[in-house]
Amino acid sequence: MADTVIAPDVEAPVNPTGEAADVVRAAARKKALITGIGFILVGLYALWAFGFGTKSGVDAVFGMTVPNRDTTEVGDLSLPARAVAIAMSVLCMVAGVLRIVLDRSRLAIRLSIALFLIAFVIAFLVWAVAGKQMSFAGALQNTLLAAVPLVLGALAGVIGERSGVVNIAIDGQFLFGAFAAALTGSITGSLWAGLAAGMVAGALIGGLLAVFAVRYLVEQVVLGVVINLLVTGITGFLYTQLLQKDPEGYNNPGVFENIRIPGLADIPVIGPVLFDVNIIVYLMYALIVIVHLGLFHTRWGLRARAVGEHPTAADTVGIKVNATRYRNVIMAGAIAGIGGAFLTIGTVGTFSKDMTSGAGYIALAAVIFGRWRPLGAVAAALLFGFTSALATSLQPLNTSIPSQFLQMMPYVVTIFAVAGLVGKVRAPAAANKPYTKG
Amino acid sequence: MRRVSKVTAAAVGVTLALTATAACGSKPKDDDKKSNSGTSATPGGSQAAKIDFKACMVTDTGGIDDRSFNASSWAGLQQAKSELGVDVKYITSKTENDYVPNLNSLVNDKCGLIIAVGGLMADATKAAASTHKDQKFAIVDSSSIEPNVQGLQFNTAEAGFLGGYLAAGYSKSGKVATFGALPIPPVTVFMDGYVQGVRYYNQTKGKNVQVIGWDDVKGDGSLAGKFDSPADGERITNDFIAQGADVIMPVAGQTGLGAASAAQKSGGKASIIWVDQDGYESASQYKSVFLSTVTKDIKGQVFNAVKAAANNQFTTKATIGTLANNGVGLAPFHDFDSKVPADLKAELNTVKADIVSGKIKITSKNQPKS
Numbered sequence: 001m002a003d004t005v006i007a008p009d010v011e012a013p014v015n016p017t018g019e020a021a022d023v024v025r026a027a028a029r030k031k032a033l034i035t036g037i038g039f040i041l042v043g044l045y046a047l048w049a050f051g052f053g054t055k056s057g058v059d060a061v062f063g064m065t066v067p068n069r070d071t072t073e074v075g076d077l078s079l080p081a082r083a084v085a086i087a088m089s090v091l092c093m094v095a096g097v098l099r100i101v102l103d104r105s106r107l108a109i110r111l112s113i114a115l116f117l118i119a120f121v122i123a124f125l126v127w128a129v130a131g132k133q134m135s136f137a138g139a140l141q142n143t144l145l146a147a148v149p150l151v152l153g154a155l156a157g158v159i160g161e162r163s164g165v166v167n168i169a170i171d172g173q174f175l176f177g178a179f180a181a182a183l184t185g186s187i188t189g190s191l192w193a194g195l196a197a198g199m200v201a202g203a204l205i206g207g208l209l210a211v212f213a214v215r216y217l218v219e220q221v222v223l224g225v226v227i228n229l230l231v232t233g234i235t236g237f238l239y240t241q242l243l244q245k246d247p248e249g250y251n252n253p254g255v256f257e258n259i260r261i262p263g264l265a266d267i268p269v270i271g272p273v274l275f276d277v278n279i280i281v282y283l284m285y286a287l288i289v290i291v292h293l294g295l296f297h298t299r300w301g302l303r304a305r306a307v308g309e310h311p312t313a314a315d316t317v318g319i320k321v322n323a324t325r326y327r328n329v330i331m332a333g334a335i336a337g338i339g340g341a342f343l344t345i346g347t348v349g350t351f352s353k354d355m356t357s358g359a360g361y362i363a364l365a366a367v368i369f370g371r372w373r374p375l376g377a378v379a380a381a382l383l384f385g386f387t388s389a390l391a392t393s394l395q396p397l398n399t400s401i402p403s404q405f406l407q408m409m410p411y412v413v414t415i416f417a418v419a420g421l422v423g424k425v426r427a428p429a430a431a432n433k434p435y436t437k438g
Numbered sequence: 439m440r441r442v443s444k445v446t447a448a449a450v451g452v453t454l455a456l457t458a459t460a461a462c463g464s465k466p467k468d469d470d471k472k473s474n475s476g477t478s479a480t481p482g483g484s485q486a487a488k489i490d491f492k493a494c495m496v497t498d499t500g501g502i503d504d505r506s507f508n509a510s511s512w513a514g515l516q517q518a519k520s521e522l523g524v525d526v527k528y529i530t531s532k533t534e535n536d537y538v539p540n541l542n543s544l545v546n547d548k549c550g551l552i553i554a555v556g557g558l559m560a561d562a563t564k565a566a567a568s569t570h571k572d573q574k575f576a577i578v579d580s581s582s583i584e585p586n587v588q589g590l591q592f593n594t595a596e597a598g599f600l601g602g603y604l605a606a607g608y609s610k611s612g613k614v615a616t617f618g619a620l621p622i623p624p625v626t627v628f629m630d631g632y633v634q635g636v637r638y639y640n641q642t643k644g645k646n647v648q649v650i651g652w653d654d655v656k657g658d659g660s661l662a663g664k665f666d667s668p669a670d671g672e673r674i675t676n677d678f679i680a681q682g683a684d685v686i687m688p689v690a691g692q693t694g695l696g697a698a699s700a701a702q703k704s705g706g707k708a709s710i711i712w713v714d715q716d717g718y719e720s721a722s723q724y725k726s727v728f729l730s731t732v733t734k735d736i737k738g739q740v741f742n743a744v745k746a747a748a749n750n751q752f753t754t755k756a757t758i759g760t761l762a763n764n765g766v767g768l769a770p771f772h773d774f775d776s777k778v779p780a781d782l783k784a785e786l787n788t789v790k791a792d793i794v795s796g797k798i799k800i801t802s803k804n805q806p807k808s
Contacts, residue, residue, distance in 0.1 A: 063680065063681075067676070067679055067680040068676075068679070068703065068704055068705070068707075133681065134681075135677065135680035135681055137680070138676060138677055138679075138680030138681075139677070141676065141680075142673040142676055142677060145669070145672070145673055145676070146669070146673060149669075240501075240503045244503060247721075247722055247723050248722055248723060251723065252723045255699075255703070343668075343669060347668075347669060347672055347696075347699065348668040348669060348672055348695060348696050348699040349699050349702070349723070350668070350695060350699070350723050350724075352666070352668055352692040352695060353666065353692065354666045355666060355667065355668055355669070355692065357664055357666050357667035357669070357670070359669070388673070389673065389677075392660075392670075392673050392674050392677050393677050395617075395651070395659065395660040395661065395674075396615070396617075396650045396651045396659060396660045396677070396678070396681070398653055398656070398658075398659070402658060403621070403658050403659065403660070403661045404661075407661070407663045
């Protein structure tokens with residue numbers, strides 16, 4: 001089964017020379033032209049729909065005071081809707097022109113795409129909010145709320161896949177972590193015990209995944225799906241038998257209090273959103289840094305990646321492939337378990353049946369959209385969280401967009417952003433490939 | 439939809455109370471059969487004389503313990519068992535593909551009355567009813583199907599109207615809100631009534647309370663898209679609170695629990711109007727935020743249907759739970775009782791009487807048609 005090969009790096013060389021280089025350059029030129037024209041066309045559409053579609057003399061008001069936080073009032077941001085929408089539409093077109101002109105450097109490409117996306121979103125927002133009010137700070141808060149479990153799940157996914165084990169069971173780890181945290185937190189009356197139980201529960205599911213994937217060489221995608229179904233069944237059963245019978249005794253753990261970091265939390269708008277949150281969110285900040293540094297700057301990370309790219313080579317230099325995989329998958333499970341715990345003792349405060357509602361699969365998508373990199377996954381999770389928060393805020397504004405389209409928005413935006421920003425992705429070569437000697 | 443009541447008895451108690459008041463209230467004309475047996479309930483839980491009748495139900499995919507319409511229907515059958523001495527039985531639908539086989543298996547089981555729970559089962563029930571013309575059926579949240587299916591429906595717009603009036607009267611910020619899970623009539627009928635209740639309050643009082651989250655004319659607004667995600671409910675409610683709303687009615691099952699959680703975190707700023715069964719009992723972890731509940735007495739309707747069928751008085755005339763027959767209503771204020779002004783309570787009674795007498799007209803295309 002040791003049939004792993006090192007895939008050639010598919011990315012084009014930075015400074016190609018010779019005939020092949022001409023071909024590559026011509027292809028890049030064509031791509032730049034197509035995307036650039038696309039941007040300009042979308043910009044024209046935005047100009048027509050959002051710019052001239054907005055009545056003049058109407059303001060779009062964005063609330064900038066973070067709700068439910070001990071913070072200084074920040075004045076509402078009031079923008080002249082029509083003018084801003086027109087300006088932003090023009091910027092969309094400028095981004096298109098830049099994309100065509102500056103086709104050589106990768107940085108310029110990314111900047112032009114980012115400029116296009118931001119300008120388009122602002123044009124859209126002022127059009128949708130024109131004559132009304134939307135709490136922008138509240139949307140930022142909701143972004144974080146939606147992103148925290150996704151980020152933690154995605155970190156777990158990154159560690160697993162980098163070590164060569166595909167983790168479809170993130171959703172199951174969420175659900176079991178959420179359940180264990182709520183139950184333990186209620187029984188012991190300690191949220192810390194609940195958090196620990198959430199980690200243990202996630203690690204247990206990780207262990208289950210590891211045993212079957214590493215020891216018994218089960219197809220990992222199928223295995224993950226089966227584990228998710230198993231967890232749905234177990235938690236559903238225990239929920240009806242225990243939690244539902246006595247919700248005040250078994251399903252009432254409470255929620256972690258927010259901790260305000262003086263100084264940082266005083267930064268206007270962003271401060272209270274990022275630095276007046278509960279311990280799980282701070283834990284997430286720490287884990288992002290730890291996983292990123294660990295994976296790319298430590299011996300542990302090098303070994304994990306070796307095991308995930310070329311287990312045979314890793315084995316020949318004396319790395320214990322399967323032991324590494326066991327350890328990493330179980331550890332990743334604990335991280336996903338924290339994400340699950342956030343769903344109960346970090347936000348809502350009670351467990352309910354199937355409450356993850358597919359969040360684990362979105363986290364999995366963030367792994368891939370983030371190119372199997374921790375920071376990329378975080379960006380993908382934040383983007384998804386931000387668009388869902390916007391969709392939530394726009395629904396009650398009674399815009400002409402049907403609510404079903406707004407519900408679709410996070411998924412559509414994520415797909416487009418990924419297609420535009422991420423480009424070609426390559427999975428760790430040995431992901432989903434069990435390793436046996438010989 | 440989710441129910442978290444720790445004791446079914448609590449829900450039973452509330453429903454019994456409702457049924458008891460129903461006996462004193464004015465009876466709907468299509469429902470007078472049951473009035474002659476209103477006092478036949480046996481005291482103290484002792485088993486009634488056994489009669490040879492079997493009432494069965496098919497659950498929707500939510501299962502028997504959903505703390506919502508399946509659980510309420512089953513509670514109605516339990517009541518029939520203890521008070522009438524009939525045999526009861528249920529069978530669970532795991533998926534929508536189970537509806538037809540489940541209904542058929544109950545036909546073969548010689549059930550006197552088969553209760554299909556949920557409007558989503560209407561097509562399956564129609565199919566089963568047309569092949570077994572001698573079998574009696576009843577269906578919750580759907581209209582009657584001739585010749586042998588009785589619809590058990592609820593005009594929740596009436597109770598939602600009271601909920602809206604209460605919200606508008608109680609709100610201090612002048613902004614109230616509502617959201618649903620999916621744009622289906624059993625959900626949106628609550629929201630239509632709510633919006634119109636607020637509008638009526640504004641008209642009669644000359645106020646300008648705004649409703650965020652639903653436009654009853656357009657039939658669109660804030661929808662979570664799912665019944666099972668409290669996290670989504672919490673985010674929607676956070677947004678409402680950020681916009682200044684202080685009374686929120688979620689019509690979204692478990693997703694609505696997120697609304698209760700968000701209200702709890704607002705530190706008493708926002709309160710929740712729950713739906714279906716009294717949230718104070720059924721979601722007791724959040725009881726401190728429930729202003730009231732817009733209730734729907736599924737249990738009582740199911741019980742009445744079984745009773746009629748057991749007494750050979752089965753009819754295909756649909757029963758519609760209304761304010762007049764206490765099939766829908768407003769639950770007690772519980773912890774909020776002292777905070778709701780006496781004037782508002784009195785006005786609510788007047789509004790209720792006006793709806794019952796037809797003086798106030800509610801126009802929702804999602805209401806059941808009698």
